[in-house]
Amino acid sequence: MYEHLLYPKSIAVIGASKDEKKIGNVILKNLLYYGYNGRIYPVNPKNEDIFNIKTYPSIKDINDEIDLAVITLPSQFVPDSITECVEKGVRYVIVIAGGFSETGKKGAELERKILELIKGSRTRVIGPNTVGVYLPKSKVSTALTLPDRTALPGEGCLAFISQSGALGLLTMDTISEYGIGVSAFINLGNRIDLSETELLDFFKEDENTKSILLYLETFKNGREFFNKAKDIVKSKPIVVLKSGRTEAGAKAASLHTGALATDDSIVEGALKQAGIVRAYSETEMIDYGRALGYQKPLTGDSIAIVTTAGGLGVITADYVASETNGVGLKVATLDDKTKEDLREVIVPFGSVENPVDLTAEGSTEQYDKVIEILNRDKNVDGLIVYALFQTAKVDESLIDVLEKHMSEKPMIVGILGSKFGKKMLLEAERRKIPAYPSMERSVKAMKVLYIRGKYLKGRNVE
């Protein structure tokens, strides 16, 4: 029943308010501001309407099924609200407020009470101490972001689950600039009920999600999570940014989310065994999620590199081949026939060895032919193509060429620059071509296609 959470048809805002200082005011306004087109029900016994929307004294007075309720009240009022939500049969309840286990004994007691109240019911709780959800397709945001301070991404195919709200919002703000979208963002907060494990199931089912990204400081139930992940990675890639991997980090995590330290080598082993790709930074998490979500896995380790700037070819070859400061793949040795064919296309002072260098004379047509030729070479498993728009002989149609070849061997695209380059990077993203603004990031994206390919092969998954 993941649709009730990811695509809610009705939302109740418990504690909706006319007072601009109240969270219930901001969240209700956000639903209106972002244009949520489901049914909105403000709940507040003191008002008959808020923003001209009929307001109910209790959620139980609403004559409709409620998919999602957002409790915006302070912690001490939450249990009573939960009771009403359970009685109403609400599917999902987001508890925004802090003041629970993260503040001590009294707060922990409140959490136990909530769990007691929902036991045996169909009501599930997200949080407490959470920014809630951001669902771009449904145009729902329960996060208390300032619109002029934080950008939220558009619709995309990355599902993003984060134990930390702020880290999630900061990451989404950052990727907005690159036109990268999400299918949904869910902040686990104190995670007393709904956890990352069940969300894996939700996103496995969700057809708008192509890859699942998680930021975690701990696993709520590691064994269960890894078992489930092992099944799901067969059809959808999972990327985990697990922090607290050092003693210093684990100590910080224990202060942040009350995480108990786990030996990182155990985490590392479990991730590998489950076929989860590990990221070490927010940038890697998104980069890997895009590569795996937009592109098929690699079936071998030999990479062809296409460039119009020789220096990029050299640096990229280093990154591809190096075990220490690189990813330890192979720079493909091209077939003689390939080189002959390339010679027909490329200017005489260009290189038909790998990295293939079209030079600044390289045109959109040449890119097209060169990629085609390399796709025919059985020594080539994947391509890193630098689409450099700084020279006169390429134009916007190079993006069409890249899109056309997306159905062939796995291809990662590098697009550098700020003016035209940035514009084309956004256009590539719009078409779900995995493009990166740096050489290192392009090569690392290729590596995760290899990791996934090798893992699936080892488990005989086609």
Add this chain to the structure above:
Amino acid sequence: MYEHLLYPKSIAVIGASKDEKKIGNVILKNLLYYGYNGRIYPVNPKNEDIFNIKTYPSIKDINDEIDLAVITLPSQFVPDSITECVEKGVRYVIVIAGGFSETGKKGAELERKILELIKGSRTRVIGPNTVGVYLPKSKVSTALTLPDRTALPGEGCLAFISQSGALGLLTMDTISEYGIGVSAFINLGNRIDLSETELLDFFKEDENTKSILLYLETFKNGREFFNKAKDIVKSKPIVVLKSGRTEAGAKAASLHTGALATDDSIVEGALKQAGIVRAYSETEMIDYGRALGYQKPLTGDSIAIVTTAGGLGVITADYVASETNGVGLKVATLDDKTKEDLREVIVPFGSVENPVDLTAEGSTEQYDKVIEILNRDKNVDGLIVYALFQTAKVDESLIDVLEKHMSEKPMIVGILGSKFGKKMLLEAERRKIPAYPSMERSVKAMKVLYIRGKYLKGRNVE
């Protein structure tokens, strides 16, 4: 006499032309377009004036000292032009054209001829096969860039020497978006005369340069370069991106610039001994150059982390501490007095342990006090401060606070986000506060401050 190259008072364009298809047309237009305010002398025997500027049949006819001549003619005409430049006593000559040693024997012969012609004269040659120079302070660009395709950075304090023209231009286009400036860019091209070694001297003298960045596939004269570098790093940091470090990369380099492979462990050892910081990507090269150019070195390895988002503290602590996926520094253990003082400033549910977490309640004033307190703690050698503008209690004045503390312990700033964050990142750059849009990059920038500090200490340089 580096001023003649870096701040030329007079430039002759040999082969200046009215024909828009000619390089001599574009380069002359660029000088006018960028607003070069020195004296411009077009040279072309077929025209009396070009763009209403008096044009000379030969450089020898100009009644002025010529600091810089740009030969825009095809390779076969270059030797005669060089002869005239030598006779005129021109200081620096840029030879743009390709068609020299990179194309074979005949071209190599032309290069030998040029070297013969300048022998014993005061004329020095840059190139051939080069995009030349970009000098933002003098408003000079000899690069054939398309203005709507490639952005060029503003004035800054990074000197950038690149063996590859395209890589140099792509990198400059990329950094333009972040407001990062250069003091000068020089493309060595085939490097028959003027080399990276002498340019080190130039930039040592140049007071607008704070750090020197080099992209090299080979060293022209390694021994001399490293000896000189070892002297210069005492006063100015040097960062080298040396590619061709793997077999695959070296092969690619040999095709690109005719580089002969050097065992990379020898390069690595020489760089370390000379106190040069090594970068492996264009991003690292610029990141490290900014950190070292804007900030003092670290005198110890204990880092304090300041954040308003707990998750960033955890991930950063991991990166600081980890030897395998991190930089192997220490997360400082704060003094008890420090924690007491912090407790006075931070909200109760914030953390006074390192990483210090102000939470979303963190205000500009709190940042100010917290940084001040941490600067007093003898257990803290440097600070990584996340300036997160997504929350309501910080505003633009946080940049003033950071600027104020720039004179204290080495500080690296992390600024994430696209909307307000990006704007503040640009403002930090304008004030030469080393700020980075990712956690990993912030931590790595701190690491190079440590590397430099340790190196200088080992050589007893204060």
